[in-house]
Amino acid sequence: MRVFQSTYKDRNGKTQKTDRWYVQLQDHLGVCRRIPGFTDRKATEALGRSIERLVRFKVSGETLDQALTKWVEGLNPKLRENLARIGLLDAGKVAALRPLMEHVNGTDDAPGWRQFLAAKGNTAEHVKRFTDRCRRAFEGCRAVYWSDLSATRLMTWLDGQRADVVDANGKVKRGFGAHAVNGFITALNGFGRWMVREGRASENPMVGLRKLNAKTDKRHPRRPYAIDELRWLLDVTRKGPERFGMTGVERAMLYRVAAETGLRSNELRSLTRASFVLDGERLGVTVRAGYSKRRRDDVLPVRADTAVELRDFLSCKLPGAQVFTMPPGYDVSDMLKADLADARVVWLNDASSPQERAKREGTSFLCYVDSAGRYADFHALRHTCGSLLAASGVHPKVAQSLMRHSDINLTMSLYTHTLASQEADAVAALPSLDVPPIVQHAKATGTDNVQAFDNAATSALTTTATGADKTDNAQGKNAQAKAGDAQAKSGDSVLAMRLAHRGGKGRISTDSCEGNVTIVEDAKSGENIGKIACFCGKTGEKSKADLGSRTQNLGFTNGLKTGLAILCHQ
Numbered sequence: 001m002r003v004f005q006s007t008y009k010d011r012n013g014k015t016q017k018t019d020r021w022y023v024q025l026q027d028h029l030g031v032c033r034r035i036p037g038f039t040d041r042k043a044t045e046a047l048g049r050s051i052e053r054l055v056r057f058k059v060s061g062e063t064l065d066q067a068l069t070k071w072v073e074g075l076n077p078k079l080r081e082n083l084a085r086i087g088l089l090d091a092g093k094v095a096a097l098r099p100l101m102e103h104v105n106g107t108d109d110a111p112g113w114r115q116f117l118a119a120k121g122n123t124a125e126h127v128k129r130f131t132d133r134c135r136r137a138f139e140g141c142r143a144v145y146w147s148d149l150s151a152t153r154l155m156t157w158l159d160g161q162r163a164d165v166v167d168a169n170g171k172v173k174r175g176f177g178a179h180a181v182n183g184f185i186t187a188l189n190g191f192g193r194w195m196v197r198e199g200r201a202s203e204n205p206m207v208g209l210r211k212l213n214a215k216t217d218k219r220h221p222r223r224p225y226a227i228d229e230l231r232w233l234l235d236v237t238r239k240g241p242e243r244f245g246m247t248g249v250e251r252a253m254l255y256r257v258a259a260e261t262g263l264r265s266n267e268l269r270s271l272t273r274a275s276f277v278l279d280g281e282r283l284g285v286t287v288r289a290g291y292s293k294r295r296r297d298d299v300l301p302v303r304a305d306t307a308v309e310l311r312d313f314l315s316c317k318l319p320g321a322q323v324f325t326m327p328p329g330y331d332v333s334d335m336l337k338a339d340l341a342d343a344r345v346v347w348l349n350d351a352s353s354p355q356e357r358a359k360r361e362g363t364s365f366l367c368y369v370d371s372a373g374r375y376a377d378f379h380a381l382r383h384t385c386g387s388l389l390a391a392s393g394v395h396p397k398v399a400q401s402l403m404r405h406s407d408i409n410l411t412m413s414l415y416t417h418t419l420a421s422q423e424a425d426a427v428a429a430l431p432s433l434d435v436p437p438i439v440q441h442a443k444a445t446g447t448d449n450v451q452a453f454d455n456a457a458t459s460a461l462t463t464t465a466t467g468a469d470k471t472d473n474a475q476g477k478n479a480q481a482k483a484g485d486a487q488a489k490s491g492d493s494v495l496a497m498r499l500a501h502r503g504g505k506g507r508i509s510t511d512s513c514e515g516n517v518t519i520v521e522d523a524k525s526g527e528n529i530g531k532i533a534c535f536c537g538k539t540g541e542k543s544k545a546d547l548g549s550r551t552q553n554l555g556f557t558n559g560l561k562t563g564l565a566i567l568c569h570q
Contacts (some may be wrong), residue, residue, distance in 0.1 A: 001025045001048045003041060003341060023048035027086055028058040035082065053427075054088050055296045068201040072097075074384035099145060100138050103133055103200065104191065113194050117421050121295050133187040146201055158184055177219030178212035182416070185209045223374035224417045230259060236343040244327040244335040251339060253313050255381060256325050262385035262403050265378055267291050269326045274319040275282055276302070282309045298404055333377040337368045340376065341405030386415035 002024040005017040021037045021044035035051065037044030050071055057064055063071070071081065072089065078485035083089045089097060098110075106112025113134075116126045140157040143149050162175040176184075185206075192204035225233070234256055258268060263285075270291035277284050287298045298420050302310070314323065326332055344366035351357035364370035368377070382403075389399040390412075400411040 001050055003037070003045050003048055014222065016522060023051065025055070026034075027050060027088060028055050029087070033086060035079075036487075048253045050081070053086070054083070058088055063199050066202045069199075075200065077145075097386070100143060101135060103146075103195065104134050113191050116194060123290070130187040130190065131182045134191050137184055137188060145362075146195070149205045151205055154206065155209060174219060178214040178217035179219070182211045182214060185211050220377075220385050221372075221374045221379040223370055224380065224384040225259065225376060227388075228257075229376075229382070232366060233339060233343045236266050236346050240339065240342055243338060244331055246335070247323055249313070250324065251335065253309065254326070254337075255336070256306065256309070258378070258381040259305060259384050260306055261285060261390075262382045263287065264325070264382060265332055268324055269322075271323040272319065273317045273321050274322060275323070278302070278307045278311045278314075290456055292404070295533075300402065336376075336378050340366050340368050370466050383415050383417060386411060387417040388414045415529075477488070 003021055004024065005019075005021055007017055010016050019039050021039065021041050023035045023037050023044060025033060025035075025048060027033050035047075037047050050068070053068060054064075054072075057068065072083075075083075080089065084097050098107075102110075102112065104113050106115050113129060115133050117130060118124070137157065138144075139152055140161070141148070141153050143153070158176065158181050162177075162181065164175050165173045167173060174209050188206045189204070189209060192201075192206040194562065195201040196204050234252045237255065238248050238252040240251070242248070243251065246254070257263065263271075267287045271285065275286050275288075277286075283302045283304060284299050285302055287300070289296045292298050317323070327335060347366055348357055348360055351360055364372075369375055379536075385404050386399060389402060390396075394402075396408060396412055397418070400408045403411050403415060405415075407412045417509065
């Protein structure tokens with residue numbers, strides 16, 4: 001390799017040197033090449049060393065490493081073209097040499113990403129959708145070559161597309177929702193990964209793109225059809241006129257099969273008479289792998305009553321004949337929208353009174369868009385299938401299999417909705433709050449509060465005194481005197497029981513019941529607290545018992561009911 005400055009003659013005939021430096025070296029064919037460099041000698045020397053590395057890779061037939069590929073991508077376009085012209089660069093392997101859309105669509109000498117997607121077995125619609133998203137993003141960012149791309153540039157353009165636009169006629173065109181933005185990011189990331197895998201790029205600049213939370217920005221939320229809505233829709237549509245090239249009977253059968261099988265629009269469009277098995281024990285419909293979203297043959301069961309209807313409906317069709325002559329694209333939803341409107345009119349006219357009609361008009365029954373902004377379009381029939389499976393108590397794994405989802409979260413979160421009737425039934429199952437509470441009158445135990453304890457003890461003494469008075473009617477005045485004496489000494493008894501309740505431990509003891517007197521002592525100090533009257537009527541019996549802070553062991557609570565006399569004869 002030689003780095004030099006070229007010479008030339010000026011107008012005066014003097015020899016001059018050029019400002020630009022040149023690199024002279026031999027290419028992979030042994031041909032001596034002179035490649036223009038830069039005005040700086042050191043930069044030109046670095047260029048020459050990189051070109052020599054490029055020659056070595058070309059001679060060995062190896063793929064360019066990441067460092068050299070990144071260097072090529074950053075070269076001046078004119079210099080890249082010169083290197084490609086002399087054969088040092090393979091235009092099909094280096095992204096910077098070709099426009100982005102040539103990598104997307106491919107050329108005769110180098111197939112592109114479009115051909116790769118088709119070779120994987122994706123449908124033509126899928127391939128077109130992904131390549132169109134890349135084209136729109138590149139045109140919006142004004143990115144022509146690979147080096148023009150960056151995550152910030154793409155994300156800024158996508159964010160600008162989310163705003164609503166008003167056209168010249170005053171019609172509002174909705175911007176991208178989060179779901180649409182995520183679709184673009186998926187396509188761009190797929191293209192970037194393919195470029196790196198193919199060795200056309202050293203790194204993927206789209207790896208920095210981050211998806212949005214689609215749950216917070218739903219532009220077209222769907223709702224399931226209620227059972228009554230489906231029945232009204234099928235009945236009215238069956239009697240309706242021809243619409244979008246389909247008779248009323250054909251449209252009603254289409255809606256019924258879609259709601260019961262959960263088949264998508266394109267899958268229904270692909271069905272032929274041979275797709276159905278309507279005889280035998282295993283009734284079903286088969287979707288071929290070329291039309292199924294998960295690219296494999298799917299066999300779905302069909303209800304027995306639906307099979308009977310389908311046998312009559314398909315009786316005049318040949319095995320290869322198309323079952324449903326559906327309109328293209330979004331016309332299917334427009335067709336369903338018109339049938340919903342007809343069904344709602346019939347349902348409103350069926351009201352038994354003006355009041356009932358006014359009540360029906362205030363609901364979203366059979367409306368294409370309900371009060372919550374949810375749509376009942378054709379794909380909502382698939383949502384209806386998932387919701388009815390859940391409402392029927394079908395196991396989630398079975399529902400996932402019937403809906404043909406790879407992730408059960410998709411089945412349970414997106415395609416399973418709670419029906420209005422289920423919510424009402426769930427609320428009705430709650431326990432009634434009109435039933436009065438069961439009141440249990442609490443009994444004083446001596447541990448709840450002191451005042452209740454004192455009142456209960458005083459009441460017991462009074463009750464016992466009254467009972468003694470009644471049992472001693474023959475003596476008259478003597479019984480009244482005893483009762484009066486008991487009441488006079490009740491204060492001492494209350495004090496003793498209060499002592500026990502507050503943590504001390506009282507002792508009620510006596511050697512005999514002579515004189516009907518019971519002595520109360522402090523259990524700790526043995527101090528005589530006082531005396532209380534005893535109305536047990538027994539004499540000559542010893543009684544000694546401890547009265548703790550909890551008196552259930554001595555039956556003190558029961559003693560309150562019958563009188564304190566029980567305390568001295570346990």
